[in-house]
Amino acid sequence: MNETPESRGDREHGEIHAAMAEIEAILDHWAAEPVPTRDADGLSEKISALRARLRRHFRFEEQEGILARREGLEPEDRRFVEELLLQHRTLEERLSKTTEEVGGADGLRARIPTIVVREMRGLFRDIRRHEAQEELLQRRAHWRRSSGIRE
Ligand SMILES: [Fe+2]
Ligand SMILES: [Fe+2]
Numbered sequence: 001m002n003e004t005p006e007s008r009g010d011r012e013h014g015e016i017h018a019a020m021a022e023i024e025a026i027l028d029h030w031a032a033e034p035v036p037t038r039d040a041d042g043l044s045e046k047i048s049a050l051r052a053r054l055r056r057h058f059r060f061e062e063q064e065g066i067l068a069r070r071e072g073l074e075p076e077d078r079r080f081v082e083e084l085l086l087q088h089r090t091l092e093e094r095l096s097k098t099t100e101e102v103g104g105a106d107g108l109r110a111r112i113p114t115i116v117v118r119e120m121r122g123l124f125r126d127i128r129r130h131e132a133q134e135e136l137l138q139r140r141a142h143w144r145r146s147s148g149i150r151e
Contacts, residue, residue, distance in 0.1 A: 020128070102116060
């Protein structure tokens with residue numbers, strides 16, 4: 001496949017958004033119940049898959065994608081890159097914690113505590129914000145290139 005790092009980043013953002021929307025749809029579907037069970041519609045499995053997908057996506061961005069390059073950036077963009085790299089660490093930690101809480105020791109039939117559902121929704125909101133910030137960074141780089149301000 002002839003993908004540039006940019007188009008791969010965009011494609012993966014789309015896949016991550018779709019995976020999160022699918023999980024949220026399950027949570028919404030079960031909202032009438034007190035809380036969904038861990039195996040409701042394969043919830044545990046979908047969350048684990050999202051975690052693996054995000055881990056791969058973050059490593060790709062750090063090694064070849066939008067966050068790989070630090071030299072020659074405007075100071076403002078460099079600070080932005082540093083901030084987004086830091087967000088990778090904290091988002092991954094939060095997702096690991098949430099995945100463990102959902103997977104919990106009480107078995108798949110156990111209900112997910114409301115607080116965990118709330119944490120997950122908050123985490124997804126922050127992941128969306130993170131990806132939107134990366135897209136902004138990408139647009140800024142385009143603009144600088146096309147306006148000849150910077151390579
Ligand atoms: Fe990222
Ligand atoms: Fe990203």
